[in-house]
Amino acid sequence: MNIQNIWTEYQSSLKSFLHSKVGNPDDVDDLLQDILIKTHKSLHSIKDNEKIKSWIFQIANNTIIDFYRQNNKRQALTAEDLWYQQEEPQIIKELSLCVLPFIKGLPKEDADLLMAIEIEGLSQKDYAARNNINYSTLKSRVKKSRNKLYSLFSNCCDFSIDSKGNLSQFKQRSTSCSRC
Structure with a gap:
């Protein structure tokens, strides 16, 4: 050849x-x-x-x-080149203070699930094993719980998302939202 x-x-x-x-x-x-x-x-x-x-x-x-x-x-x-060593943007810090009241506003099952996985950092596989739940079923529940949480957030706040899917700014819709 x-x-x-x-x-x-x-x-x-x-x-x-x-x-x-x-x-x-x-x-x-x-x-x-x-x-x-x-x-x-x-x-x-x-x-x-x-x-x-x-x-x-x-x-x-x-x-x-x-x-x-x-x-x-x-x-x-x-250090500036490494994304994991950069500080969180201020907007994330501000909004993170609101997460717990919103999670607590969910039904108990959803709140317990998100607290364990999102706040305490328990892996979904470990949560499924500890609670005797099929892993694929748990993934569906986590997604539904996250969607419920997002709905609570979006009822109180307007979000701006950048082209990479990151939160760029948020604004409280009204003072009637007492969670934040």
Whole structure:
């Protein structure tokens, strides 16, 4: 097999593979070019045509690893880059003070469920096991309880959600809502 036949056959699947591993399309194109060059340089070493696909994807995998290693050396992460070390936005802190009264405003079964899972941090699987409930049934109950909680919130407050699904601001609808 020659390089043109190999490239015609595998280029699109290689590009899909790269897109699944690398987020930036420009980087994908650069990596694809690197793989082509490496394939061309080493094609003479492949003896069995049956192994070309696995061989070329191994080159692609190694190229991705090299890419991330090089990027890691160039750019050291700082605390600001790590999402889990950033402080919660003030709006989340303000609204979190209101959560407990709203949860307590739910029916007892829903309130107990959300208190254990959302406030106390108990996993859904553990809650299901402790309460002898089928896990898939519990997931449905959690979703319904969350929807009820959201309804209570939305009756009292207007929410603005950003493009990423994060709460950007909220405003109390009326002073008649006494939960907050």
